[in-house]
Amino acid sequence: MLVLLPVLGNAGDRDFRLNAPAALVDSGLLKHLLPRFSLKTQIRVELVEGAAEVALVPEGEGVAVFSGVGATWRMQVNGAHGGAARFAEWLTSDVGRRTLTSYQVDGVQAFTLPAEEAELDVAVSFAGDAAEGLKLSSVHCGRCHVVSEANRMNAIGSTPSFFVLRTMRDWHRRFQSFFALNPHPSFTQVAEVTEPFPANRPSPIAPVEITLDDLDAILAYVNQLKPADLGAPIKHQ
Template sequence: MLGIRRFLVSLCLIWVAAGAWADDRVLRLSAPEALTETGLLKHILPRFSLKTQVRVELVSDRPDAILGTEGRAVFEGVGQVWHLQVLNPDHPASDRFSGWLTSQVGKNTVTGFAPDGTALFSLPSARQVVAVQVEADGDAVLGLQVSRDKCSRCHVVEDGKRGFGIGSTPSFGVLRSLPDWEGRFAGFYVLNPHPAFTIIPDVTPPFPDSRPSPIVPVTLNLDELEAILAYVTGMPAADLGGDLVHQ
């Protein structure tokens, strides 16, 4: 009798383990009807599953992740910017989906969806991503200090300053000359290569365990981001000697 009980307990443990393993390979995703009706999810989810062996279930309750209006902006189309909100960041399937959707392969898959020959979705513009998060009314003096402390490892942040920054990286003055400079600075953390090493609490998602920051992360809060915007707003644009051609 004792042997049977041990067998049943062992069998239950095997079932529990098998269930946990199966859940690791299943993502419960919620998305509004307005998005599902476009056909985008039928286009991207099988490709994600083929690449990762993670099966996606579209659900209306208890999801692991949500495509909607909150979280990290991942693409835009049909009249709005779509965000990915991961509700269960410790779930391996959630981590795989977030990583794939924000990878170059995932982005290309989304922007390549063109059922009638015209792409319905594009990558989110920096200005739209941050419009509800920051305003350029910060402390310009603080912005200069934050720029020196946290941006000068790659950029020249002050006109006339030499010996700082990376030669192939544009200076703040050059960036200020671009017609979309405000969106670039306000949403720099979603523009490559910044997402790989930038942390803004309550805005950027945590780095996946499988893809830690390749360098010491740059961490700043929204007040510091506003301060940088205020500083750059008041600085002169670099004179490049001719009309700029934005590519």
């Protein structure tokens, strides 16, 4: 077992394990990426052989995140885990990509972003009940987001609508990990996933309390929405 950053104490749903083949470990990329991610987020990553919350693989399923060492590497997030979801968000963000492409070996860029065709949206499907997903979205998400035509006038104008979020190539990953993305952690509880609110820091608003089955239903609902027509391609972080 290789340990890049030691896990200290009980970090609950933040610290996580990462599995990667020897070829990627030996390239030095992870020694470049992971400390920078941990410095930014205070989430520690343990590099392991075997079962892990996140895996980087040279082929198979997963999101294409970078190319190098003779392969296009894909990221697999196994299960719902806050720290792992935060890493997936960071690695595919502008900051994460700049960190990735800045890694050099003997003055030469060692890794690149995946080819454009690897980033194209692929068909996804979800087994949840879309009708139930609409109800859950209206109750839990409609307080801030436009989730359907029915609540178009009742949401907060500064938050993106589900229709706008649906235009993003990684919309499903964003929804799957929403509970780890600010501001949601301060008021969201996912049964058997998130840690209870600290006694001295309760939710500042009526909390969103859902299960993974509820989240599957919401994903099924959003999957059938027609993306907003924004004209030029949307730019987002």
